[in-house]
Amino acid sequence: MRIVTWNVNSLMARLPRVVSWLRLHEPDVLLLQETKCADASFPASEFSALGYRSAHHGEGRWNGVAVLSRVGLEGITPGLAIPSPDGRLEGRYLAADCGGLRVASVYVPNGRELGHPYFAYKLAFLEELRRLVTAHLAAGGRPMVLGGDFNIAPTDADVFDPAAFVGLTHVSPEERSALAALLGAGLQDLATLPGQEPAFTYWDYRQGFFRRGLGMRIDLLLGSAELAPLVRVVTVDRGERGGERPSDHAPLEVDVEFGPT
Secondary structure (H helix, E strand, C coil), rough: CEEEECCCCCHHHHHHHHHHHHHHHHEEEEEECCCCCCEEEEEEHHHHHHEEEEECCCCCCCCEEEECCCCCCEEEEEEECCCCCCCCCCCCCEEEECCCCCEEEEEECCCCCCCCCHHHHHHHHHHHHHHHHHHHHHHHCCCCCEEECCCCCHHHEECCCCHCCCCCCCCCCHHHHHHHHHHCCCCEEHHHHCCCCCCCCCCCCHHHHHHHEEEEEEEEEEEEEHHHHEEEEECCCCCCCCCCCCCCCCCEEEECCCCCC
16 A cells, blocks of 8 residues: 655645646645645535545635545545644644555644744644544554644754754654654654665755755654554655645655555
């Protein structure tokens, strides 16, 4: 089974690229983040024409997550009960059963800056994720994959220059500790398994960051322990970061020897 996560940074702006990419790569499951569209405007028919069932959880101009699957789509669960500082329940989490797996598309809050109310929101969001994963695995649920833009670089090796990020979000001890707690609930960072080579997934639009190789690894695929020995390869499709009107993120893909049931 091939599972892909991709922050598209506005689905409608990127739709021709996403459709073309789906035709070429034919993943079994595609997890999208930052769709920036409301549920009513989500282009489900475009994906249905390619053989994908889809679910979307969005709010309009900001955020938005989706799951596309050609191996079944059941048990759809939108949203986390963690309000933002302005009291909204944002479109940042969508889970579903696909081909024998429990998958979730996750868009973790950016956090804005250390000490900001949205930084506390980010940590609360990650804690709620940890609670959900713990409960699911403790209940003997299906193997699980969380994919998405976590807005955290797990280690200093996951940013182009650690000195450039001192005092900023994405690399703080609090964020990394929260991510470590999520992994400690029973997940593994699939890109860091033996034999895999973690690579940057995000390059800022500014100042030619992509051309200069100044990236970060903030898009992650986290899988439950029983999937680890079944992973064959984890790759980043860097080509999708180039060309005309790209997202600032590239697709992150995992191929796992796990058949749909």
